[in-house]
Amino acid sequence: MHEFALADAVVKAAVRAAREAGIDRVEAVVVRVGELQQIATDLFEFSLTQVLPPSDPLLEGARFVVEREAVVFRCRVCGREFGTGDLGEAPGADEAEAVHFIPELAHAFVRCPGCGSPDFDILAGRGVTLERIEGRGGDLPGSP
Amino acid sequence: MHEFALADAVVKAAVRAAREAGIDRVEAVVVRVGELQQIATDLFEFSLTQVLPPSDPLLEGARFVVEREAVVFRCRVCGREFGTGDLGEAPGADEAEAVHFIPELAHAFVRCPGCGSPDFDILAGRGVTLERIEGRGGDLPGSP
Amino acid sequence: MDPRAAAIEDRLAGVRRIVAVGGSKGGIGKSVVAAALSLAWADGGRRVGLFDLDFTSPTGHVILGAGTRFPSEEFGIDPHVVAGVAMMSVAFFSGEAPAPLRGGEATNALLELLAITRWGNLDVLVVDLPPGLGDTTLDVVRFLPGTGFMLLGTASIVVLESVRRALRLLGEVGVPIVGVVENMRRDGGDLVEGLARSAGVPFLGSVPYDAGLESALGNPGRLRRTGFFDAVRRLAGRLDG
Amino acid sequence: MDPRAAAIEDRLAGVRRIVAVGGSKGGIGKSVVAAALSLAWADGGRRVGLFDLDFTSPTGHVILGAGTRFPSEEFGIDPHVVAGVAMMSVAFFSGEAPAPLRGGEATNALLELLAITRWGNLDVLVVDLPPGLGDTTLDVVRFLPGTGFMLLGTASIVVLESVRRALRLLGEVGVPIVGVVENMRRDGGDLVEGLARSAGVPFLGSVPYDAGLESALGNPGRLRRTGFFDAVRRLAGRLDG
Numbered sequence: 001m002h003e004f005a006l007a008d009a010v011v012k013a014a015v016r017a018a019r020e021a022g023i024d025r026v027e028a029v030v031v032r033v034g035e036l037q038q039i040a041t042d043l044f045e046f047s048l049t050q051v052l053p054p055s056d057p058l059l060e061g062a063r064f065v066v067e068r069e070a071v072v073f074r075c076r077v078c079g080r081e082f083g084t085g086d087l088g089e090a091p092g093a094d095e096a097e098a099v100h101f102i103p104e105l106a107h108a109f110v111r112c113p114g115c116g117s118p119d120f121d122i123l124a125g126r127g128v129t130l131e132r133i134e135g136r137g138g139d140l141p142g143s144p
Numbered sequence: 145m146h147e148f149a150l151a152d153a154v155v156k157a158a159v160r161a162a163r164e165a166g167i168d169r170v171e172a173v174v175v176r177v178g179e180l181q182q183i184a185t186d187l188f189e190f191s192l193t194q195v196l197p198p199s200d201p202l203l204e205g206a207r208f209v210v211e212r213e214a215v216v217f218r219c220r221v222c223g224r225e226f227g228t229g230d231l232g233e234a235p236g237a238d239e240a241e242a243v244h245f246i247p248e249l250a251h252a253f254v255r256c257p258g259c260g261s262p263d264f265d266i267l268a269g270r271g272v273t274l275e276r277i278e279g280r281g282g283d284l285p286g287s288p
Numbered sequence: 289m290d291p292r293a294a295a296i297e298d299r300l301a302g303v304r305r306i307v308a309v310g311g312s313k314g315g316i317g318k319s320v321v322a323a324a325l326s327l328a329w330a331d332g333g334r335r336v337g338l339f340d341l342d343f344t345s346p347t348g349h350v351i352l353g354a355g356t357r358f359p360s361e362e363f364g365i366d367p368h369v370v371a372g373v374a375m376m377s378v379a380f381f382s383g384e385a386p387a388p389l390r391g392g393e394a395t396n397a398l399l400e401l402l403a404i405t406r407w408g409n410l411d412v413l414v415v416d417l418p419p420g421l422g423d424t425t426l427d428v429v430r431f432l433p434g435t436g437f438m439l440l441g442t443a444s445i446v447v448l449e450s451v452r453r454a455l456r457l458l459g460e461v462g463v464p465i466v467g468v469v470e471n472m473r474r475d476g477g478d479l480v481e482g483l484a485r486s487a488g489v490p491f492l493g494s495v496p497y498d499a500g501l502e503s504a505l506g507n508p509g510r511l512r513r514t515g516f517f518d519a520v521r522r523l524a525g526r527l528d529g
Numbered sequence: 530m531d532p533r534a535a536a537i538e539d540r541l542a543g544v545r546r547i548v549a550v551g552g553s554k555g556g557i558g559k560s561v562v563a564a565a566l567s568l569a570w571a572d573g574g575r576r577v578g579l580f581d582l583d584f585t586s587p588t589g590h591v592i593l594g595a596g597t598r599f600p601s602e603e604f605g606i607d608p609h610v611v612a613g614v615a616m617m618s619v620a621f622f623s624g625e626a627p628a629p630l631r632g633g634e635a636t637n638a639l640l641e642l643l644a645i646t647r648w649g650n651l652d653v654l655v656v657d658l659p660p661g662l663g664d665t666t667l668d669v670v671r672f673l674p675g676t677g678f679m680l681l682g683t684a685s686i687v688v689l690e691s692v693r694r695a696l697r698l699l700g701e702v703g704v705p706i707v708g709v710v711e712n713m714r715r716d717g718g719d720l721v722e723g724l725a726r727s728a729g730v731p732f733l734g735s736v737p738y739d740a741g742l743e744s745a746l747g748n749p750g751r752l753r754r755t756g757f758f759d760a761v762r763r764l765a766g767r768l769d770g
């Protein structure tokens with residue numbers, strides 16, 4: 001249930017982004033959720049929509065849109081791009097749990113199916129990103 | 145005069161790229177040279193055009209196009225983007241020489257004009273890059 | 289936009305003070321001193337956290353005998369409380385498995401842990417830095433503003449070379465330097481103290497080399513009974529002022 | 530496309546063997562052993578290079594007393610020859626200035642130096658690794674294939690914890706492991722040897738703790754007269770076989 005903390009971060013970031021963009025009322029918050037982190041979407045969305053928004057009037061009535069993103073790894077040694085589907089056996093419960101908390105720990109458990117290296121980049125699908133917010137008073141495209 | 149070594153690397157990379165792209169005769173080699181490294185363009189171009197190409201028949205008659213690229217730093221702390229023109233006094237001879245050999249040593253000598261931090265990214269204009277080669281047998285766009 | 293950066297401030301809102309133990313060089317006792325300092329403060333009634341930021345070679349959990357079980361999660365994750373110290377380490381997640389992380393990945397891991405760890409109310413959070421002047425040191429400067437740096441040194445020219453670089457860098461950046469501590473002191477000589485003086489930062493005293501430390505590692509009770517710990521306890525007292 | 534990667538192979542064409550001195554933990558003597566090993570091999574008539582890859586805390590130049598003047602450049606840059614060892618260090622360029630480098634920047638610096646350094650013909654290139662399992666360790670695996678890793682350890686549980694992780698990682702990746710060396714040995718016990726055995730890699734012997742080492746640092750002549758060096762010389766002989 002650390003999904004609550006992740007949702008909390010999204011809500012705070014949305015409020016901050018709205019302030020910076022001069023938005024008076026946020027209508028939609030678009031969140032990208034990478035599959036690597038395996039977050040419990042129901043808990044995450046429940047926190048996003050039911051628990052947290054009342055904390056700031058800017059978010060009253062805002063829609064939360066959650067987009068899922070598949071994982072793309074790219075090996076630095078052999079160049080191979082791969083996803084979770086290319087990984088042979090499923091990770092153990094402890095390994096999945098570790099990556100759930102810290103997605104970078106994929107480097108402790110995932111190996112390139114091409115050459116066995118742990119030296120890969122996570123190009124997409126890592127964790128939770130605030131994609132963009134929409135609202136009255138201006139639009140803010142997601143920025144890194 | 146370590147410009148020769150940099151030119152040598154470009155020539156080797158061009159030959160390798162040509163082989164990989166199935167190019168039989170290279171017509172042009174486009175090189176991007178970042179200003180941070182302050183390479184002696186005359187020596188670099190002399191090495192590129194006069195000294196090195198005969199080493200491989202693939203490059204016979206190839207044109208070398210050298211494009212210069214300005215430096216863009218971005219501070220990770222305050223977000224400011226800046227270039228060499230924003231840096232106040234010019235670097236000392238030893239500092240310039242150090243960065244000439246290892247552009248990353250900008251982190252030892254350059255500070256963000258906004259906040260004084262050495263924690264900036266070099267977004268552009270770092271060193272020597274093989275932008276692309278053109279030739280008969282196929283075109284190869286530059287890739288990282 | 290990275291939502292984690294927006295969450296850090298709130299997550300640390302209850303933390304009154306952050307002290308990072310560094311020195312750039314490896315093997316100078318950053319981790320044992322950071323752990324002992326935390327323990328000494330906790331013994332004195334302070335609410336203390338210990339955050340091991342040496343992600344690829346974590347050792348704080350070994351020093352305090354914390355094991356590597358997962359933290360509990362509820363509205364975030366809770367540090368393990370070991371001998372009165374609230375502790376967080378990547379080893380609680382990776383266990384025995386080596387986790388090679390490039391610098392950008394270490395930054396990501398740090399941000400993730402900062403965004404989800406519930407430190408609660410602390411008098412002081414002790415941050416155990418990895419060696420080098422790389423991503424994690426820069427990240428602490430950037431994401432934990434106000435952190436005071438305490439640098440360790442030993443009386444070796446190769447160590448002093450590194451500590452001098454660290455002092456110069458941190459001085460330039462303008463972060464608060466709590467002071468310099470000599471560790472593993474064996475005999476006379478004041479190389480480390482001299483370095484502190486010439487850098488214009490406080491010299492906080494020395495911690496003796498203690499051949500009995502090794503057998504006390506992993507056991508807070510035994511650790512408290514070492515001469516090493518006596519010196520660190522005095523250091524903790526001085527840092528309180 | 531990065532032209533430097535294409536140049537590395539040729540630049541190292543005259544290098545018969547590369548040995549990286551590592552162990553993941555800082556302060557276990559990687560740099561002093563790497564420097565002494567180079568010196569011992571050079572004394573024995575080998576053509577030897579020493580490449581200090583601890584970019585943010587370089588110390589090899591201090592250990593060999595090499596100073597920090599610029600290398601000469603002509604068709605590339607030439608290592609400084611110190612006591613018969615061809616040496617390259619970022620400190621030859623940065624001097625006393627601290628150079629904070631994030632991981633990606635360390636990778637860039639490594640590639641740049643590999644592309645322009647003229648090692649010439651060497652019997653062995655000794656690579657001095659920084660602590661941790663981060664960018665530089667991964668870069669050596671990637672850009673210097675065939676490099677044999679020699680790991681140091683000391684009889685401390687926090688050191689063994691790190692060396693175990695390093696051994697496991699390197700073993701998984703399938704790089705050649707030359708063996709494990711115990712450094713700073715004081716008394717009995719075979720923790721480091723036991724670690725090597727349980728990892729199934731050669732144990733190469735031990736180097737004693739030598740209180741006289743410190744005063745010999747910076748002076749190759751004095752270094753050669755230490756008990757520390759005697760042990761490293763024997764190690765060099767064993768690694769020749």
Ligand SMILES: Nc1ncnc2c1ncn2[C@@H]1O[C@H](COP(=O)(O)OP(=O)(O)O)[C@@H](O)[C@H]1O
Pocket residue numbers: 313314315316317318319320321347471472473495496497498499501502505516555556685686687688
């Ligand atoms: N004062 C001391 N007396 C004896 N041994 C010490 C002392 N300080 C540190 N050590 C030992 O030195 C080694 C390195 O300490 P560690 O805390 O891991 O250093 P770092 O975190 O700086 O890499 C460990 O084996 C530790 O037990």
Ligand SMILES: Nc1ncnc2c1ncn2[C@@H]1O[C@H](COP(=O)(O)OP(=O)(O)O)[C@@H](O)[C@H]1O
Pocket residue numbers: 314315444445446447554555556557558559560561562588712713714736737738739740742743746757
């Ligand atoms: N066998 C030894 N005897 C005495 N001191 C040693 C020995 N090996 C290393 N040292 C000392 O330990 C410290 C750390 O050594 P160093 O080579 O810098 O370690 P690393 O490169 O692993 O960080 C230095 O002060 C060095 O002189």
Ligand SMILES: [Mg+2]
Pocket residue numbers: 001097361
């Ligand atoms: Mg869970």
Ligand SMILES: [Mg+2]
Pocket residue numbers: 145241602
């Ligand atoms: Mg010059």
Ligand SMILES: [Mg+2]
Pocket residue numbers: 318319320342347416417418
């Ligand atoms: Mg440590």
Ligand SMILES: [Mg+2]
Pocket residue numbers: 559560561583588657658659
């Ligand atoms: Mg070293």
Ligand code: NI
Pocket residue numbers: 001002003100361
């Ligand atoms: Ni969770």
Ligand code: NI
Pocket residue numbers: 145146147244602
């Ligand atoms: Ni030059």
Ligand SMILES: [Zn+2]
Pocket residue numbers: 075076077078079080112113114115116117
């Ligand atoms: Zn691969």
Ligand SMILES: [Zn+2]
Pocket residue numbers: 219220221222223224256257258259260261
């Ligand atoms: Zn700035």
